[in-house]
Amino acid sequence: MDAPLPTTDALIRPWRTATLVASLVAAIELVLLVGAAGLLLAKPLARAVKRHAESAALAPAKKTAAPVVHRRVAKLAPPRLTRARTRVFVLNGNGRNGAASDAAARLAGLGYHVPATGNAERQDYATTVVMYRRGFQPEGVRLAHDLHVKVVGPLDGMKPAAMHGAQLAIVLGVR
Numbered sequence: 001m002d003a004p005l006p007t008t009d010a011l012i013r014p015w016r017t018a019t020l021v022a023s024l025v026a027a028i029e030l031v032l033l034v035g036a037a038g039l040l041l042a043k044p045l046a047r048a049v050k051r052h053a054e055s056a057a058l059a060p061a062k063k064t065a066a067p068v069v070h071r072r073v074a075k076l077a078p079p080r081l082t083r084a085r086t087r088v089f090v091l092n093g094n095g096r097n098g099a100a101s102d103a104a105a106r107l108a109g110l111g112y113h114v115p116a117t118g119n120a121e122r123q124d125y126a127t128t129v130v131m132y133r134r135g136f137q138p139e140g141v142r143l144a145h146d147l148h149v150k151v152v153g154p155l156d157g158m159k160p161a162a163m164h165g166a167q168l169a170i171v172l173g174v175r
Contacts, residue, residue, distance in 0.1 A: 099172050129153065132152070
């Protein structure tokens with residue numbers, strides 16, 4: 001008996017098989033080329049990243065711009081009360097033992113009257129804050145100037161009745 005003849009379809013269209021084989025070979029070559037490129041570029045790229053990280057870590061610290069503090073344009077009236085008549089309630093907001101009494105002694109040395117000291121509700125204030133009751137902003141600004149405090153504002157979260165008769169309150173922060 002004779003060997004079976006190839007089908008007419010295989011004789012007429014041999015390009016299908018050749019195309020599939022060529023595509024498979026091209027895909028394998030592409031994967032190999034991408035892998036080789038990755039291996040060749042990995043080491044120089046890693047060195048460059050390492051050098052950049054070292055230079056950034058060892059570089060001197062950049063000076064950041066000071067925060068912008070909005071100030072009122074209008075001139076403040078001069079304080080109505082003298083330092084001796086200005087009462088200041090001192091609150092410790094930094095968690096250090098004795099900070100409020102130390103600040104009270106310093107304020108007394110500057111001529112202010114301190115009716116009471118105490119602890120703030122929180123002990124994690126980063127900066128010292130001077131707060132004033134309504135109508136006593138000039139006195140609050142003067143106290144902030146005397147103590148070199150940069151944050152001055154109206155009473156926030158504190159009722160005037162809780163201030164032991166003081167016109168101003170100072171919450172001591174870490175700075």
